[in-house]
Amino acid sequence: MATAAAPADDRPLKRPANPNFSSGPCAKRPGWSPAALSDALVGRSHRSGPGKKKLAELIERTRAILGVPADYRIGIVPASDTGAVEMAMWSMLGARGVDMLAWESFGAGWVTDAVKQLKLDDCRLIEADYGLLPDLSTVDPDRDCVFTWNGTTSGVRVPDGDWIADDREGLTICDATSAAFAMPLPWDKLDVVTWSWQKVLGGEGAHGMLVLSPRAVERLESYSPDRPLPKIFRMTKGGKLNEGIWKGETINTPSMLAVEDCLDALKWAETVGGLDGMIARSEGNLNAIEAWVHRADWIEFLPSDPATRSSTSICLKLSDACPLEGEARETAPKRIAKLLEDEAVAFDVNGYRDAPPGLRIWGGATVERSDIEALTPWLDWAYARVAGA
Structure with a gap:
């Protein structure tokens, strides 16, 4: 696991408790440890x-x-x-x-x-x-x-x-x-x-x-x-x-x-309510991302229709309002993902290699909504670093 860099004045104060946002293999359930395998x-x-x-x-x-x-x-x-x-x-x-x-x-x-x-x-x-x-x-x-x-x-x-x-x-x-x-x-x-x-x-x-x-x-x-x-x-x-x-x-x-x-x-x-509870946890994570996207002008969902947006593999792209162009625009998601990894804030959030350039954040039921909410200011921070480079 990467070591968190020393804090700087412009870094958000709160970090996700679990930085694992990979779309597979995905985050373990909250509280998991190898002791769960003792039997x-x-x-x-x-x-x-x-x-x-x-x-x-x-x-x-x-x-x-x-x-x-x-x-x-x-x-x-x-x-x-x-x-x-x-x-x-x-x-x-x-x-x-x-x-x-x-x-x-x-x-x-x-x-x-x-x-x-x-x-x-x-x-x-x-x-x-x-x-x-x-x-x-x-x-x-x-x-x-x-x-x-x-x-x-x-x-x-x-x-x-x-x-x-x-x-x-x-x-x-x-x-x-x-x-x-x-x-x-x-x-x-x-x-x-x-x-x-x-x-x-x-x-x-x-x-x-x-x-x-x-x-x-x-x-x-x-x-x-x-x-x-x-x-x-x-x-x-x-x-x-x-x-x-x-x-x-x-x-x-x-x-x-x-x-x-x-x-x-x-x-x-x-323990979290079976299927209904698992669905609610995942939908809650999507809701947290939706609230952030509504506030941020540089990012938007890859799927424009809310009815078809995944609550698990949440895929995003740079918006038309983002001023980056050409190669800088194409490489921005990868650079954002690298900054977040270097900070040990979020791992594996770059979009899939065959997909259009963008970010992909896993919002499945094992991810806590509080970690999604802690992540979003870091996404803004990383974008500001990349856009101002």
Whole structure:
């Protein structure tokens, strides 16, 4: 961790208690310490009785907090959210045409997989630039649909699930990695949902969660794609769903330290009011940023529509009122982020490398609103330094 520089007269007096504002891995829950992992089954098999119990507990706590329907399967899978989305795409797509929605880099990555790797014959792209949503009314309910609920690198989320037809024939495959536990998800509209522990829960990387509706299970059992599937993608045996995966019998070996850490985060989520409490904490962080942006004339949201602004990956850009031009404007966010890091006030707040130049501040439920409010004067301070350089 960087060492805080000596104070100067123009520096704000208050500092965030936790300077971790990264959009992944994200801040640990308030009060976390390695002691939270003291009950981890290190050195024990995940297939042992206690190991299976831990994994099953993680699944059931997840179900209870998120309100996942009883007939939906929940599995712990390899390779974080990326692995979960890949499992769904490689195993299910190709049975019918698919609409691929993309308005930021991760959604664009799923487009690349569908077009260049899976080489799907009937793949329609529905795209929009950073800061915008595509026209959701053009999605065809007779086709499968792959989309991110919350665009982590653009700060743009879908406002709701009303655009998804109740009588759809296709499957909806939703990458919800920056949305789960911070935004309400309409389970009846979603057939495949994925996320990772490292986002809103503040857990560790490498493990993903995969939720399947009964319609998604039917697709797996009725459709065999004309492509080889690696072992870690296979969810069926003999044409039937491998039920063990959805009971905690993971495809490959999970880290029992990471499992313990996720259980700790889920238990903490219960203490702050469960899903409603987690959503309120995240929305409160967005409200704090909105109040600051309203006061500051040099910065604005990348997404202009308040209904689509993310409460987790909060993305900002320099406003038209900012006098910086050319290279100075292009490099300003990076220089602001570096100043804040040097002061040990905020880490990892530069925008994503593929996004337009800007700042990205994580506002998930593990971040305290008081830390967001302490950060905003420092953002003004850093901008003043950069603009006056």
